[in-house]
Amino acid sequence: MGSTVTSDLFQILRDGRARTRTELAAMTGLARSTVALRIETLMELGLVGSVGDAVSTGGRPSSQFAITASERVVLGVDVGATHVRIAVSTLTGTVLGERHERIPVADGPEAVLGWIATEAQSLLTDVGRSMGDLLAVGIGLPGPVEHETGRPINPPIMPGWDRFDVPGWFEGVFDVPVLVDNDVNIMALGERERSWPEVDHLLFVKVATGIGSGVIAGGVLQRGAQGTAGDIGHVYVARGAEIPCSCGNRGCLEALASGAAIARALRASGLDPNSSQDVVDLVKRGNIDAIQAVRQAGRDVGEVLTTCVSLINPSVIVIGGSLAQAGEHLIAGVREVVYTRSMPLATEHLQIAQSRVGADAAVIGACVLAIHYALSPANIESMVAAGASR
Template structure:
């Protein structure tokens, strides 16, 4: 992430001033003078610098109380575009947003992560160039790339770290690979983290303490505390799928341990258990289809998966005290049984104070949440005070 930032030797103060415009509301010079305590000449110089790099633009005039109406200025999110990429186990979603996170164009295609980094990252770069051409933007307008992958990521390096469902990806330098092709800095994170960020920005902007849980081929979580992603020391925070459940020690997980939540309650495990119970193979698509039509046996398995997930989440609720749990992924979107099972156990096992205002529900951001969340990784860094200062100084050189 630090690669997305430039740290100027002599800050102008314009980077801090710009943060007052991030909400999109038009401001006058007089308003900025009142808010900042700076002189008219200082405020004017900072506005001029921000307009030169394109992140601020005149928006007209405010109403006058006498005399000449004051000019107003506002954030210009169309100045640059950002690529957001959400790589799943079998699908990839990719799109361009403006600097406010508004989605401009997107693609949703079948791309298997097991195809390996060379093929998948080449597809990302090819599609990025095609999307830029589609909306008529030059490559120089690309501010950066945010990408989510379905496995743990070392946040300091952006490299996947022993991802169970990503053969051939371990320790691959994803940022350098894409930066070499697209010429911009790249931020990489776990897919649950980027979707958590996307859900928060798109649907729950007022939520400061949010826990997102993705239930699909695997199970993962993204943790937002005080409005920011919490990744832990090496980026392993939220790896709820590999918490060990009591009484499940006979179930082998693909990570090599026994009793992991993912081995017990994921979509893949439900398909496996249904197949063993019925004596015939059951695919994950079969599970989703049967849940949607109200199949009793499939719904019973999904309800139990919800209880198992609820057991793991109860510990997280008591420890972190989130105000909202958002559950996404294919299994959550197929019906209400998963959420019902989670609520049943969480409200039963958690301390009353921890659940007094806790809301548990299904994700609402849709397939775009991952794209927007990945783009937000870049946007928040690209528009940070330090990075804006860097843009101003590079413009002057």
Template structure:
């Protein structure tokens, strides 16, 4: 067809991607944007409407005459099940394709009770949440799960996770997928938090580092707007970078790891040794909020230690934003002040000139939003949509 050369790449899935920015568009606008013939655009819209990915709305801003039909992405057609599993607590949510959280629940859930017990509980909890949201399993297009340990993303299997006995090599996607009847994607908890936070900051941040300061310390890397996982999914394991000033033994077997000094578990242990009742990272923050100066000092010092490690990473990676999340980041200015102080004094001026260092916008929700982003990007990828429509 004349005028269509070079535009065959704009398939049904690519047309959906254009509409996913939330703006309704008329046939005419889509013809202009894609360079496709009007008949081809109509054909592709019909296919998307047949699968209910797209709905017709009346375009209010019609130029006199009868209103032109406009087409918009149907955000509520499917839902995603999302789980952010930490060492001791979990957050679950049912989220639509526009990232609106329909229902959510936070619970205490020890990850060390093993995969079958944890995931079995998850299946039941997901069914309860779907019921609350007035949805059912038939509307679920996928599930996203974040785990507190290294995950081989291609298989979704945990790899030697230090705090997850019994999980090594467990086929999480297959086990869970069989029970909910939808594709399951699994990643490390910090990676999904980075995805969620990047989605919230979108689309202007190309290079971002997300640091989770909780029981341990980890980091998710967004490079060129994509998550960088590394060769074996171990990219961003900054918690085990050695601090020259420390000889504290870490749970990994090495000494002087930043996590063993500045992680929530380490700070709680320091306070316990001083006779204060602090079991974990949340207690440390609660004490600081209640005016405990020792807890506040520890948190600021932890920020400085983490800032020291981050300064090297800033020089190496040159991010445009560093975002702090996790329980300890809830301590806000104390931890941010410590991190900023060291990064700005030790990093190269060129690397810090336009660098933003801030607390997470999504807070506790970063993980469940990120797990949903991971699933939606997979399910709505142009080639996946092309296959779904063709099939």
């Protein structure tokens, strides 16, 4: 009972507002003495702190309490196709320090996860924290992830990773839960946290070497039954009916409109791009063929998003990933089709915008994934119960 009461108090304080013991007692119906004891427990756990006094109406001012950027921290990890980035964050989302290294994910899990384990301990020391201050680790991987187990499933660009037990590998390294998700889901979390915190219905679309989306509905990331919700890259698009895709099918959006697909098409026309970044560079130099190819890719993405708009009715669609650096050309193609083909009621207030967070979205989202777990009612109850048993 005590841990549940303490967790309820903490969930009230998660909105960041400072409150007095009297205010918390009125909100919960608990005795002020009970609130005082539970606040003391949260302070001992390093989750809540005194943040000053309320304005006095006569007599001694009452202390106010709020969730604080205390000693407790989380670790966020962004594993990309060719890079790994880690960050230590406070529970209020302030990033204390980062590390970055160019490591191909194709080097395999032992190499990538080994670097993370070593650098995480060093980074914690650099920011004045220890392993004992860590509450959770969030990791994003560039491929499909089975949410319940944290294992990548048949990831096309991750040789050696299929069904690898990522959380299990870290046992003995981190004595805290390790949460694993695909990179687009964590980018959606990061984008919403930093740029659209008041938006409850958001679709984040990554257009890069591959194409995928993260779906936030009702303010909650939607993963679906097995964690594949938002996998729009393998939706059939008629214009690409005969184009083979890495998944084994033909006509997938990713085979037609990804950065790799555009680079391939431009090479066939006599240019020499080999990556999404090369395509973006051609667009920025004003190459007409590249601009038209990116605009058409936007239309193809927009064709699939038209169905998404009808299905989930987002209020914001954010376009991110490396190809989004081509600026308005990609987004113009998306808007052209979505605004033309979707029902007026669904698009009347729909915003289609470029990512504001950019390359930081993934590592921020990984931190958010860890924070959401660390501050969840079940975890707070566990922490209180563990503290009481010591």
